[in-house]
Each structure stands twice: as C-alpha cells, then as structure tokens.
Amino acid sequence: MxxxxxxxxxxxxxxxxxxxxxxxxxxxxxxxxxxxxxxxxxxxxxxxxxxxxxxxxxxxxxxxxxxxxxxxxxxxxxxxxxxxxxxxxxxxxxxxxxxxxxxxxxxxxxxxxxxxxxxxxxxxxxxxxxxxxxxxxxxxxxxxxxxxxxPDYRQAKREQVKVSIIESDPLMNRIIKEVVQNLPLSSLDKEIRTFVDGEDFLSSDFYQSPHNHIVIMNDVLPRKTGLDILASLRSMPNDKKFVIYMMTNRNAESAMIDAYEKGVDYYLVKPFNLKLFSAQLKRMFESLW
CATH class of the missing domain: 3.30.70.270 (Reverse transcriptase/Diguanylate cyclase domain)
Structure with a gap:
C-alpha cells in the first residue's frame, strides 16, 4: 500500500x-x-x-x-x-x-x-x-x-424532499397527507402539497425543482389522469428524481403490468392498509436518503 x-x-x-x-x-x-x-x-x-x-x-x-x-x-x-x-x-x-x-x-x-x-x-x-x-x-x-x-461532522445535513399528493377525494387526500406528515424522518425536511386533479398538478411549478420528489396519485382523476401525469413526469430529462406511487381500484394483473411498464414505482390497490403504507414509505425514504 x-x-x-x-x-x-x-x-x-x-x-x-x-x-x-x-x-x-x-x-x-x-x-x-x-x-x-x-x-x-x-x-x-x-x-x-x-x-x-x-x-x-x-x-x-x-x-x-x-x-x-x-x-x-x-x-x-x-x-x-x-x-x-x-x-x-x-x-x-x-x-x-x-x-x-x-x-x-x-x-x-x-x-x-x-x-x-x-x-x-x-x-x-x-x-x-x-x-x-x-x-x-x-x-x-x-x-x-x-x-x-x-462527532463534529457525523450528522448529515438535512435535505429537502418534495411530496405531491394528487387525489380528488378530499378525505383520502387528507389521510395520505397525514400519513406522510407523521413519518419520523430525522434527516429530511418534507415539503408537502396536495392537488385535486392532474391538470392542477401539471400546471404548477412544484415539480419543476431539482429536489427529489415523491408523487402519490390516484389513477382516475378529473381532467388529466394518473397515466397522463406519469407520461409527463417520465418524459422529463431528470425523471429519476421522481418516486411514483399509483393508487387504484383496479387489481387486474394487466393494469398493474401496464403501470409498471410506463414507469410507476409502487402500485397500491384500494383499499390498502395505511400502517403498511406508512412503513413502506418510511423504508423507501430511508433507502434513498
């Protein structure tokens, strides 16, 4: 040596x-x-x-x-x-x-x-x-x-991550937001924003920043659908910054395969267990950050 x-x-x-x-x-x-x-x-x-x-x-x-x-x-x-x-x-x-x-x-x-x-x-x-x-x-x-x-330099500096929740049902929108807010993440500052439809999300500039971005969205939405949003995000040059969850009532194998092939990272069939969803989110954050 x-x-x-x-x-x-x-x-x-x-x-x-x-x-x-x-x-x-x-x-x-x-x-x-x-x-x-x-x-x-x-x-x-x-x-x-x-x-x-x-x-x-x-x-x-x-x-x-x-x-x-x-x-x-x-x-x-x-x-x-x-x-x-x-x-x-x-x-x-x-x-x-x-x-x-x-x-x-x-x-x-x-x-x-x-x-x-x-x-x-x-x-x-x-x-x-x-x-x-x-x-x-x-x-x-x-x-x-x-x-x-x-110990002076052992603690990593806090990073910001953005979270978009796109759900037309007000109750479900609020529940998902509370789940994300309550996640105990010591090294991250979460900026959470909710949207009621795809057009509302895509017309905003919230997803344009370089920050890592978690998108939790329903597949069926007014105006732009979840698949429309998925196509827009995955066509961006820096699309790797997005981790995309798709919520749906459809549990057909063909629908799941189609969503994964188009770029979904996680597919959630409603109704799903919120405790398990919270644990999954926490594990995802820890693996990335």
Whole structure:
C-alpha cells in the first residue's frame, strides 16, 4: 500500500466526499500519533518509518494511508466506512502490532500511539478542517486516554424532499397527507402539497425543482389522469428524481403490468392498509436518503 502526503490527498478527498455524500456513504478518517516513553515524545525518524511501513502492510486494500510529516502523524482514510469499522481496524492493528517482534521497544521503552476517529457525512468539510479538529482533540487527551471520537461532522445535513399528493377525494387526500406528515424522518425536511386533479398538478411549478420528489396519485382523476401525469413526469430529462406511487381500484394483473411498464414505482390497490403504507414509505425514504 503506497504512502502519500496528506496534501496530495486533498483533491482526491474532495472529489470522493462529494460523491460519497450524494450516495449516502460515510467516510472515516483515523489519525494516529505514535510516541515513546512517559513524556510521549515523537518517534525518531527511523522508527517512525518502520511504524508507518507496518501500518501500510496491515491496512485493508480499500484504505488510503497517508502521512502528516509536520506532526509526525500517520492517517488512514477509510472509504465508505463508519466509525465502528475504524475502531475494529484500529483494534486489529494494535493487536497485530503488539504481537510483532519487528520493532517493539525503543531504548527498552514501549512504543505506543494515540488515535482519533472522525466519521464524515458532509460534503463541504475540508481536509484541513478535519486535521485541525483532530489536532485539538488529540492535544486535549489525558495521559491515560488512547482514543478519541470526533462527532463534529457525523450528522448529515438535512435535505429537502418534495411530496405531491394528487387525489380528488378530499378525505383520502387528507389521510395520505397525514400519513406522510407523521413519518419520523430525522434527516429530511418534507415539503408537502396536495392537488385535486392532474391538470392542477401539471400546471404548477412544484415539480419543476431539482429536489427529489415523491408523487402519490390516484389513477382516475378529473381532467388529466394518473397515466397522463406519469407520461409527463417520465418524459422529463431528470425523471429519476421522481418516486411514483399509483393508487387504484383496479387489481387486474394487466393494469398493474401496464403501470409498471410506463414507469410507476409502487402500485397500491384500494383499499390498502395505511400502517403498511406508512412503513413502506418510511423504508423507501430511508433507502434513498
């Protein structure tokens, strides 16, 4: 595993993190500060090189190992991994290092290390910010403390999702809206709008924004039908932003197949169980966001 300077890593990290956040993947950074003796002095250069080489030989193939020469630190970038995976990796590295006879002591004093773990779920956090935060956290550790978790960037920023409910029956319209409103989604802000027919929806600009958009609609509607709406949405260049539920009284196999072939994601035959529908919606949101 090649070892790179952290400054070379910065451009790669920015590109990776932008895509990771978009795909809802975590990134975790470990900073390791090796030292020896009770004064916690930095390792001499030859031992630092050996320690870094040991780490490079024992990390996973998907991990990126780098150096921060000004601080004498070694870092590990764990792509698509959470902080608990980083902890298990550190635990394994520590055990394998302790069992290694390659280099165990420096002038009869045990070589040890302190470490920080930072899980990142935000796209706009720079590598310098992560490094500075870790420097502060490691500097504040007590003599007996070996590991610190840094929670500053673990929480993903809230995103907005739009929900359109298109149903001519006022009671059903209100019930579906209440189901969506009551969904416990911690990372999303839902903007919900109801429509009584297809023309009302298609003449609005509510669905034109780039936000991810859930459409829950009846198949039979005044003026524009559910299939008309479906055709319009699926003809848009960014139609992948839509998740479309079709409610219907028809349970014929041919009608279901036709709806799915035209782009429906979920087909709901009335009457349907609202608790199951709520659970399905919640699972759908969690899988996408």
């Amino acid at each position: 090649p070892i790179i300077n952290y400054q070379v890593l910065e451009p790669f990290y920015r590109i990776w993190q932008s895509n990771a956040v978009r795909l809802r993947m975590p990134t975790t950074v470990i900073f390791i500060a090796p030292y020896h003796n009770q004064k916690m002095q930095a390792l001499p250069e030859v031992y630092q090189a050996d320690f870094t080489q040991f780490l490079s030989e024992h990390v996973r193939q998907t991990d990126v190992i780098f150096e921060v020469p000004t601080m004498g630190w070694i870092g590990i970038l764990l792509l698509g991994s959470k902080e608990n995976e980083a902890y298990r990796l550190l635990e394994r590295l520590s055990n394998e290092y302790q069992a290694s006879e390659r280099f165990f002591t420096l002038e009869a004093e045990k070589i040890s290390f302190k470490a920080s773990i930072t899980e990142i779920r935000q796209a706009d956090i720079t590598f310098e910010q992560i490094l500075t935060t870790a420097q502060t956290a490691l500097g504040q550790m007590s003599e007996t403390q070996e590991l610190v978790y840094i």
